[in-house]
Amino acid sequence: MALLVLKFGGTSVADLERIRAAAAHIKREIDQGNQCAVVVSAMGDQTDRLVSWTREAAPLHDAREYDVVVSTGEQVTCGLLSIILQDMGIPARSWLGWQLPVHTDDAHGAARIVDIETDQLKTRLKNGEVAVVPGFQGLGPDGRVTTLGRGGSDTSAVALAAALGADRCDIYTDVDGIYTGDPRIVPQARRLDKISYEEMLETASLGAKVLQTRSVQLAMVHQVRLLVRSSFEPADAQHEDGTQAGTLVCDEDEIVEQQVVSGIAYTKDEAKVTLIGVQDKPGVAARVFGPLADANINVDMIVQNVSGDGKTTDLTFTVSDADLDRALEVLKDVKAEIGYEDLRGATDIVKVSVIGIGMRSHAGVASQMFKAMADKGINIEAISTSEIKISVLIDAAYAELAVRTLHSLYGLDNA
């Protein structure tokens, strides 16, 4: 018998049929004697609809009223799932953010959970009642509804699992786990049984939409074991030879057979900015990146080429492609202060990353990577590394080739 938090995202509760499928998964856990608290997202595109209404009402609007409007999406799912569970003979009730309450700070629209009161909930769960909690919402210190920012339902689930001391937090989504590579590009990609928090963090920050970065951080801090699994798999699916459904995101100590590289990720949401003929003197980096930081533009990889004459240099860096136009505007505005000859932006690039906690203890992962790229004639435009990740920026045309090459290089291909 285990205490579980089950989280169902937007596609897993898109309509009443999908909510019924979610209820069947919950029923299976209850039938196995588990205690279940459930966190739900809004149905399908309801949140987008509500958000667009607030924008249409006024482009700049009171975040407190935005929260009043947008939090209703999860509330609706919450009531409907409770009704469906009851109809299946499972005692269930909804617990809205202000009812538990889920205490957050006062950053309306992007609040952080401070504390979740769970005394009542624990008693109910012990009595076999399912608690259905709307994700993404809480109660601010001002006594008003807060929302956690987009994707916040994962965070709600992890925070609730931490507060309850749950044995596991099952994240039901539209994919059946975390893969060694994007199966659309690498047909040989394998689903991982386990992945460490650190690896998952790198994967999430590289654009994998499966889990929100913040929820993984929270899970790591509180040591909440996350199981990423598909709500589209039948609730009564039998897994051959006892293999588990989904991928467990857990502490690395729980992963017995650690591989050097656990996966290859890539992201297309990158744009490259190049400043040509920048004066090569102290303080120039501050004059370039200061204004970008002021404009809230996040800079990722940075490469500075030493110039031939020693007086000017070329400076290349990447930003999110959504920020490219704004970044170019900012740099045009401060051209006089920086002093550069030319400014170029490009989006035909991708970032390909190799991720694995094994890298910490294995040398040579990077050099293998660079050699493989060179062998395929792929030019590396920039490199960035962390303890458990190596990312390279390359021409978008070579994205698939690079991902497949690296997937094979590190022995990730399916046997």
Add this chain to the structure above:
Amino acid sequence: MALLVLKFGGTSVADLERIRAAAAHIKREIDQGNQCAVVVSAMGDQTDRLVSWTREAAPLHDAREYDVVVSTGEQVTCGLLSIILQDMGIPARSWLGWQLPVHTDDAHGAARIVDIETDQLKTRLKNGEVAVVPGFQGLGPDGRVTTLGRGGSDTSAVALAAALGADRCDIYTDVDGIYTGDPRIVPQARRLDKISYEEMLETASLGAKVLQTRSVQLAMVHQVRLLVRSSFEPADAQHEDGTQAGTLVCDEDEIVEQQVVSGIAYTKDEAKVTLIGVQDKPGVAARVFGPLADANINVDMIVQNVSGDGKTTDLTFTVSDADLDRALEVLKDVKAEIGYEDLRGATDIVKVSVIGIGMRSHAGVASQMFKAMADKGINIEAISTSEIKISVLIDAAYAELAVRTLHSLYGLDNA
């Protein structure tokens, strides 16, 4: 300077354009120095959509979870209107049912308001802030969301006006007031400047959809003056020679020139049941109407004809046409107990009513009515009266003729 409660129904907040129009009406009142608390319904058909989801989830469902789902409709409008008001430079904030709170009893899905806490609200209103309150919802003694049943937003507005001691409660809707007759049938119908609570009650219970019966009762008890007006009229419309917008529903003492008859109403939602050859002996009425009452079927007009032989009689009565099939079933089931020869049901009838508080002091209103009907060859199948109302049941084919005849008879036609 006055303290006003403004209520905007579903068609008056159907979309963002309509919500903006509502905001313009609120702005006019604020600009005139009034304090405004606003009660809103859900946008257009949102409530129907939410209700149908709960039914689809499970035909028989927990009313507490129904309330969780359905109350979100008003919450959305509430946030959006607050955003739009703020955008127009008017300080505004939403106050959800659980935040004020609006205390109700525990009859989830059909709760009654017990008390509304208004201390905070009064302070805010005095400071020129508009309070936007979702209609139709409250907080039960169980600490959970309640809803007041369909059409409850009018009741919310009146209860809030009573709690605040408001000078007036303005009900914005899609008609511009209460008419002496249905303008679609009687082109000469006039809009009334004032109508008494009692008359409005009779009109509402006769199927006029403008105000909910319960909200009029509440207004009468608490002496809340209601102004029924159109949100579709431009906010800055000028009324010639100072005539007011809409119809004021108020105490009869406030109506200086009382007319004998204030209006002619009719309702098609009637069905007639006739039991032929019923044994004419004591206790038969109980045996007929007891089972109907047990089945929650409301019986309106009753006529019993004395039979020729003194042993059997025919019994005719009306029920709502929605209840007809059920009423016939119930009576078939107890045929042996009642002892009747034949049972007939018909829906081709209408109830036409003459309403006016002046009737109390004027004799002859009924006899005038019966004579006028006879002159037009209209057969009266049943009659029911109250202190301020006379209703007759007639063949549906004569509905328009009867309404126009009576409208003219009592001097209601436009000059």
